[in-house]
Amino acid sequence: MAMEVTQILLNAQAVDGTVRKHAEESLKQFQEQNLPSFLLSLSGELSNDDKPVDSRKLAGLILKNALDAKEQHRKLELVQRWLSLDTTVKAQIKSCLLQTLSSPVPDARSTASQVIAKIAGIELPHNQWPELIGALLSNIHQLPGHVKQATLETLGYLCEEVSPDVVDQDQVNNILTAVVQGMNATEGNNDIRLAATRALYNALGFAQVNFTNDMERDYIMRVVCEATLSSELKIRQAAFECLVSISSTYYDKLSPYIQDIFNITSKAVREDEEPVALQAIEFWSSICDEEIDILEEYGGDFSGDSEIICFYFIKQALPALVPMLLETLLKQEEDQDQDEGAWNLAMAGGTCLGLVAKTVGDDVVPLVMPFIEENITKPDWRQREAATYAFGSILEGPSPEKLISIVNVALIFMLTALMKDPNNHVKDTTAWTLGRIFEFLHGSTVETPIITQANCQEIIKVLLQVMKDAPNVAEKACGALYFLAQGYEDVGSSSSPLTPFFQEIVQALLTVTHREDAGESRLRTAAYETLNEVVRCSTDETTPMVMQLVPLIMMELHQTLEAQKLSSDEREKQNELQGLLCGCLQVITQKLGASEPTRFVFMQYADQMMSLFLRVFACRSATVHEEAMLAIGALAYATGSEFAKYMPEFYKYLEMGLQNFEEYQVCAITVGVVGDICRALEDKILPYCDGIMTQLLKNLSSNQLHRTVKPPIFSCFGDIALAIGENFEKYLMYSMPMLQSAAELFARASGADEEIIEYTNVLRNGILEAYSGIFQGFKNSPKTQLLMPYAPHILQFLDSLYIEKDMDDLVMKTAIGVLGDLADTLGGNAGPLIQQSVSSRDFLNECLSLDDHLIKESAEWAKLAISRAISV
Numbered sequence: 001m002a003m004e005v006t007q008i009l010l011n012a013q014a015v016d017g018t019v020r021k022h023a024e025e026s027l028k029q030f031q032e033q034n035l036p037s038f039l040l041s042l043s044g045e046l047s048n049d050d051k052p053v054d055s056r057k058l059a060g061l062i063l064k065n066a067l068d069a070k071e072q073h074r075k076l077e078l079v080q081r082w083l084s085l086d087t088t089v090k091a092q093i094k095s096c097l098l099q100t101l102s103s104p105v106p107d108a109r110s111t112a113s114q115v116i117a118k119i120a121g122i123e124l125p126h127n128q129w130p131e132l133i134g135a136l137l138s139n140i141h142q143l144p145g146h147v148k149q150a151t152l153e154t155l156g157y158l159c160e161e162v163s164p165d166v167v168d169q170d171q172v173n174n175i176l177t178a179v180v181q182g183m184n185a186t187e188g189n190n191d192i193r194l195a196a197t198r199a200l201y202n203a204l205g206f207a208q209v210n211f212t213n214d215m216e217r218d219y220i221m222r223v224v225c226e227a228t229l230s231s232e233l234k235i236r237q238a239a240f241e242c243l244v245s246i247s248s249t250y251y252d253k254l255s256p257y258i259q260d261i262f263n264i265t266s267k268a269v270r271e272d273e274e275p276v277a278l279q280a281i282e283f284w285s286s287i288c289d290e291e292i293d294i295l296e297e298y299g300g301d302f303s304g305d306s307e308i309i310c311f312y313f314i315k316q317a318l319p320a321l322v323p324m325l326l327e328t329l330l331k332q333e334e335d336q337d338q339d340e341g342a343w344n345l346a347m348a349g350g351t352c353l354g355l356v357a358k359t360v361g362d363d364v365v366p367l368v369m370p371f372i373e374e375n376i377t378k379p380d381w382r383q384r385e386a387a388t389y390a391f392g393s394i395l396e397g398p399s400p401e402k403l404i405s406i407v408n409v410a411l412i413f414m415l416t417a418l419m420k421d422p423n424n425h426v427k428d429t430t431a432w433t434l435g436r437i438f439e440f441l442h443g444s445t446v447e448t449p450i451i452t453q454a455n456c457q458e459i460i461k462v463l464l465q466v467m468k469d470a471p472n473v474a475e476k477a478c479g480a481l482y483f484l485a486q487g488y489e490d491v492g493s494s495s496s497p498l499t500p501f502f503q504e505i506v507q508a509l510l511t512v513t514h515r516e517d518a519g520e521s522r523l524r525t526a527a528y529e530t531l532n533e534v535v536r537c538s539t540d541e542t543t544p545m546v547m548q549l550v551p552l553i554m555m556e557l558h559q560t561l562e563a564q565k566l567s568s569d570e571r572e573k574q575n576e577l578q579g580l581l582c583g584c585l586q587v588i589t590q591k592l593g594a595s596e597p598t599r600f601v602f603m604q605y606a607d608q609m610m611s612l613f614l615r616v617f618a619c620r621s622a623t624v625h626e627e628a629m630l631a632i633g634a635l636a637y638a639t640g641s642e643f644a645k646y647m648p649e650f651y652k653y654l655e656m657g658l659q660n661f662e663e664y665q666v667c668a669i670t671v672g673v674v675g676d677i678c679r680a681l682e683d684k685i686l687p688y689c690d691g692i693m694t695q696l697l698k699n700l701s702s703n704q705l706h707r708t709v710k711p712p713i714f715s716c717f718g719d720i721a722l723a724i725g726e727n728f729e730k731y732l733m734y735s736m737p738m739l740q741s742a743a744e745l746f747a748r749a750s751g752a753d754e755e756i757i758e759y760t761n762v763l764r765n766g767i768l769e770a771y772s773g774i775f776q777g778f779k780n781s782p783k784t785q786l787l788m789p790y791a792p793h794i795l796q797f798l799d800s801l802y803i804e805k806d807m808d809d810l811v812m813k814t815a816i817g818v819l820g821d822l823a824d825t826l827g828g829n830a831g832p833l834i835q836q837s838v839s840s841r842d843f844l845n846e847c848l849s850l851d852d853h854l855i856k857e858s859a860e861w862a863k864l865a866i867s868r869a870i871s872v
Helices: 002-011 017-033 035-047 053-065 072-083 087-100 106-126 132-139 145-161 169-183 190-206 208-212 214-227 233-249 255-271 274-298 313-328 345-375 381-393 400-420 424-441 453-466 471-486 499-513 520-536 540-562 568-593 596-618 622-658 664-700 707-746 754-778 784-804 809-836 840-848 853-871
Strands: none
Touching: 002 017, 002 035, 002 053, 017 035, 035 053, 035 087, 035 106, 053 106, 072 106, 087 106, 106 132, 106 145, 132 145, 132 169, 145 169, 145 190, 169 190, 169 208, 169 214, 190 214, 190 233, 208 214, 214 233, 214 255, 233 255, 233 274, 255 274, 255 313, 274 313, 274 345, 313 345, 345 381, 345 400, 381 400, 381 424, 400 424, 400 453, 424 453, 424 471, 453 471, 453 499, 471 499, 471 520, 499 520, 499 540, 520 568, 540 568, 540 596, 568 596, 568 622, 596 622, 622 664, 664 707, 707 754, 707 784, 754 784, 754 809, 784 809, 784 840, 809 840, 809 853, 840 853
């Protein structure tokens, strides 16, 4: 087989489909029949300089894919498979790979670098391949230069794959020394210098200790700053990428260098080529992100106990930074509005300006206003667009008091520009800016309203007119209307200034969805999202008009289901439309199902709507399934116990959703819908509980299910228990041990990073919601004693949460609620247990003393339940 491998690899890339398919089959067969020999022949192919480049590249790629995969469970399988291979086979493969680093063929070297790093990622944490880093470092002194370049590239990939804690500090020092020397200006070979600079980017996470040492840090910073001045574009770009990474990883160490970095970045922004200039702006955006986070966390109060200090770099750089960013706004591209995902200097500058405004608030306004006033009426469209963009960028951050008077003047000006400006870019940015005005400066929290009875009609007239404009401008006009409607979501049943125009607005939005070009610039999606928001924020006066929408939207959904024989492109568009229509019906259902009189009238449509949703499930598309599931959840809530009649037919789709591990969002939403149905049906859900509980327990014990689905499954146990009460008895022996082991696992998250702590809290909340539902479900039942064996463990879980001190507010509220539920349901039996518990009293007192009224309310109820239980 090994003799033919070259030919098979070449055939697998053939133009002729039959040849290609046959070759792919042969490779698959070889891999399944004899994996060790398959991997060996691939590594042999990759390392053999006499073989064609194409077969070597594919051999390397297949090797890499044999070690790593995107899906977590698949990745674990591949890691285990590699670790269990025979040691001599692995040694031969690794030796071939290291040998390939000195190949004269760049593609072969680069592929080998990546495969070596993947193996290192698997083996180093298991204390295997300890000689690897030493072997690579000894390569650094090799000539020719391409060996050094390939080795530095390998070290870079290795740092990306391996966690810093598996490499000891001596080796880290040696890696950094090799990398920084390779970056040095004295290195004449630009390929080596580029590989070293890119490697440093990945190695920065390893340099914690080195950055605390002044001399080492100075040396690294000097070399990075020198590399930003290289004559080679790619080296300059990679060096600025290092600076961006340093700005977020080592913010607290930047003070001594910030002035020099400002000079380097501003020169790059003004004079260098776009890829470099973009990274130079990104440095300042990253500093803004750091300072916004610090200021949000500590609210500007840097007492002795704050872990990190804010250096106010942005505030200090303001007088020079803002003019530099404003200049970039004039560097637009002719077609930037049409191209989704376009990113250029003007956009980067505007984004950074927006972050600056969020960081420093009011201080940015006087620096930007002269630029706006000077350019807003200029004949050159670039100046008018830049002025509008600058204004839109600084609306989030400064206080309403600082902006309201300026906005009031600007509003009239912008409405005119939207109608009359001859340039598409200017109109696009003007509509976007109006949306930002409505998003940040309009609504119940703003004391001085910018939208009054007087100007409301004019604003709506202009927005509806502009919805007929080019797709990119119309899409931004929909966005502006979205935020305009959202500003009135709190008016409740009282009148909204939009009410008189409701019919007209809805009609205009429906017209947009039928435009021939509604597929461009996300226009159709924006129109439906805006329609949903207008409905969601409407008042009781417009209910009859919302009711008229139901048959209309159902008709549209019906038509998409009737369409025959579509091309795959048409089918994708149709799926998207079905998703939007299901989303629209969900919002209408929530609106009309919320009050008794409208719910009664709405019920006439429920049967038709449900049969449409069931037909949607028959089309196999994940996004549509999500939207249809959510709509069914809303329908269950609106129809209450009458939803039972849909269950026989709907149940199989519910089960399919719960089994959908691949599209885990669908699975998570389906779990949520089970909760909605439990609340609607109460004990009428009983006939389906065995199937649902079996599937949920199966999901929890699977390592293939995405971790985000597990918290909602736990809280779903609570929903089911609440619905079926003491009938939950038969599931206790399965669900309680699951909850218990999850609770033990997630009682502690100390020392973890923010993301893990956040996930841990979501999971804890799910576990607590399960306990809460189970206790409340058993309340007043003769079977409450069945819960007694679990009480000590639950109290222990609450103790450990209290001691850990890393609960968020939601977990705290649910946890103190569970303490109350336990006392309330178990009564006198729980009294002694609660009195013995380590921290129940302290936890209760702490919750009672907090300002958060939701936690306080929960705690007051718990206090009452506990005192009743103790006095029994």
